[in-house]
Amino acid sequence: xxxxxxxxxxxxxxxxxxxxxxxxxxxxxxxxxxxxxxxxxxxxxxxxxxxxxxxxxxxxxxxxxxxxxxxxxxxxxxxxxxxxxxxxxxxxxxxxxxxxxxxxxxxxxxxxxxxxxxxxxxxxxxxxxxxxxxxxxxxxxxxxxxxxxxxxxxxxxxxxxxxxxxxxxxxxxxxxxxxxxxxxxxxxxxxxxxxxxxxxxxxxxxxxxxxxxxxxxxxxxxxxxxxxxxxxxxxxxxxxxxxxxxxxxxxxxxxxxxxxxxxxxxxxxxxxxxxxxxxxxxxxxxxxxxxxxxxxxxxxxxx
Numbered sequence: 278x279x280x281x282x283x284x285x286x287x288x289x290x291x292x293x294x295x296x297x298x299x300x301x302x303x304x305x306x307x308x309x310x311x312x313x314x315x316x317x318x319x320x321x322x323x324x325x326x327x328x329x330x331x332x333x334x335x336x337x338x339x340x341x342x343x344x345x346x347x348x349x350x351x352x353x354x355x356x357x358x359x360x361x362x363x364x365x366x367x368x369x370x371x372x373x374x375x376x377x378x379x380x381x382x383x384x385x386x387x388x389x390x391x392x393x394x395x396x397x398x399x400x401x402x403x404x405x406x407x408x409x410x411x412x413x414x415x416x417x418x419x420x421x422x423x424x425x426x427x428x429x430x431x432x433x434x435x436x437x438x439x440x441x442x443x444x445x446x447x448x449x450x451x452x453x454x455x456x457x458x459x460x461x462x463x464x465x466x467x468x469x470x471x472x473x474x475x476x477x478x479x480x481x482x483x484x485x486x487x488x489x490x491x492x493x494x495x496x497x498x499x500x501x502x503x504x505x506x507x508x509x510x511x512x513x514x515x516x517x518x519x520x521x522x523x524x525x526x527x528x529x530x531x532x533x534x535x536x537x538x539x540x541x542x543x544x545x546x547x548x549x550x551x552x553x554x555x556x557x558x559x560x561x562x563x564x565x566x567x568x569x570x571x572x573x574x575x576x577x578x579x580x
Contacts, residue, residue, distance in 0.1 A: 278294055278295060278296050279293040279294060279295045280295065280315055280318070281295060281297055281313060281314070281315035281316075281318040281319065281320045281364075281365060282315070282316075282318045282365075282555075284320050284353055284365045284368050284370065285365070285367065285368060286355055286367045286368055288353050289353055289354060289355050289368060290352065290353065290354070291352070291353050292350065292351070292352055292373075293350070293351065293352075293353060293370075294348065294349070294350050295313065295315070295348075295349055295351075295370070296315070296346065296347070296348050296349075296378065297313040297314055297315040297346070297347065297349075298313070298314045298315070298344050298345065298346055298347075298420070299311060299312075299313065299314075299341050299342070299343055299344065299345045299346075299347055299381075300312040300313065300314035300319055300343070300344075300389065301343065301390070302338070302339055302341065302343070303339075304335070304336075304338075304339035307325060307326035307332065307335060308323065308324065308325045308326070308335065309323070309324050309335045309338045309339045310322075310323050311323070311324075311338065311341075311372075312362070312363060313347070313349065313370070314389075314420075314422070316422070316425045317364065317422035317423075317425040317426045317429075317555070317556065317559045318364045318365065318422075318555075319362075319363040319364050319365065319422070320360075320363055320364070320365040320368070320369065320370055321356075321360045321362075321363050321365075321369040321370070322349060322351060322369065322370040322371075322372050323369055323370070323371060323372065324338060324371070324372040324375070329373065330372075334375075337375075338372070338375055341375075341377060341380070342380060342381045342382065342383045343381060343385065343388070343389075344381035344385060344389070344417075344420075345377055345378075345379060345380045345381040346377075346378040346379040346381075347375055347376060347377055347378060348374075348375070348376040348378055349370065349372055349374065349375050349376075350372070350373045350374040350375075351370035351371050351372045351373050351374075352370070352371045352373065353368050353369075353370060354368060354369055354370070354371050355367065355368060356368060356369050364422070364555075364559075385417065386410065386413070386414040386417060387406045387410055387411070387414055387417055387418065388404070388406075389417075389420055389421055391403075391404045391405055391406050392406045392411065392417075392418050392421050393421050393422070393423060393563060395563060395564075406418070422559050423559060423560055423562075423563040423564070425559075426555075426556035426557075426559035426560050427556075427560060429553065429556050430549065430553055430556050430557070430560070433548065433549055433552060433553045433556070434521075434545060434549070435500050435519075435521070436548075437544060437545045437548040437549065437552075438498075438500065438521050438541065438545060439498070439500065440544075440548075441540070441541050441544035441545065441548075442496075442498045442523065442541065445496065445537065445540075446495075446496055447496040447497060447498045447523065447525070448489070448494050448496065448497050448498075449497070449498055449499070449500070450482070450485060450486065450489060450497050450498070450499050451499075451501070452479070452482040452485040452486075452499055452501060453479065453485070454478060454479045454501065454502060454504075455469065455471065455476050455477070455478065455479070456476065456477050456478075456479050457476060457477070458477065459477055459480065460477075460479055460480045460481050460483060460484050461480045461481050461483065465505065465506035465507055465508075466478065466480055466504070466505075466506055467504050467506045467516075478504035479502075479503065479504060480503065480504060480505055481503060481520070481522075482499040482501060482503075482520070482522055483522075483524075485499075486499060486522060486523075486524035487524065489524065490524055490525070490526055495525065495526050496523075496524075496525040496526070497523070497524050497525070498521070498522060498523045498524070499520070499521075499522045499523075500519065500520070500521055500522075501519065501520060501522075502517060502518070502519060502520070503517070503518055503519070503520040504516065504517050505517075523537070523538070523541075525537065532576070532578070535576065536576070539574040539576065542574060543574060546569045546570070549569060550569055557569070
């Protein structure tokens with residue numbers, strides 16, 4: 278199977294098989310245009326009534342329900358005009374065969390196109406998806422290209438964080454999340470029942486990082502869940518989040534630690550720019566933002 282991401286002008290004329298979801302379809306006379314989606318990538322697929330394609334096959338393709346999973350054999354072809362509505366804009370797929378692997382229900386709780394429409398993209402009369410519906414049918418909402426890209430960027434941040442620290446001889450720790458006492462006195466804790474006695478969800482891996490430093494590990498880091506029972510009066514709160522923690526000893530001055538932290542941020546932003554350019558571009562289409570600037574961080578020392 279060829280992924281939609283791999284469909285580029287470099288393989289024009291090649292016969293390929295691909296699997297994806299039917300994102301959209303449009304029938305017009307003796308021809309049918311489909312948009313096939315694979316994660317955050319989309320490509321246009323077309324079929325016309327010909328010696329090899331029957332009218333019934335065109336009609337069958339036009340009636341496939343949205344979000345169905347299909348297998349397609351086709352020839353990758355260059356297009357005279359860029360397909361602006363797809364991520365693969367220089368090519369399309371001329372369909373030879375199409376098979377429905379898993380048919381979707383005709384009536385879905387939300388439409389992917391509607392879920393992709395927020396903010397400035399909404400005009401009068403266009404449907405959107407409210408937050409309650411998104412959360413009730415999260416597995417459908419997460420199919421949008423933007424959500425796919427966001428989760429991959431989140432994964433990339435953790436990957437780059439760990440990579441840059443391992444290059445500096447840091448050791449990753451896996452610390453307990455159910456503990457016998459509050460790990461920090463300044464934050465409320467979630468109390469849970471632990472075999473007829475009380476236990477608490479960890480507010481921080483701080484204690485375990487410090488124990489590791491005392492045990493001569495010198496440099497450690499932790500990627501893990503953090504729980505804070507802080508009752509917020511807003512719709513945004515941090516009762517649970519993934520913390521990226523480091524702890525290290527220094528030889529002469531705490532500026533050594535600050536320099537490492539600065540380098541970690543620079544390496545993460547550089548890695549996102551180079552490895553996750555497609556994901557950043559996908560998010561930027563729905564949520565425009567300033568580009569990352571990955572340059573050396575300036576340290577202002579008060580001495």
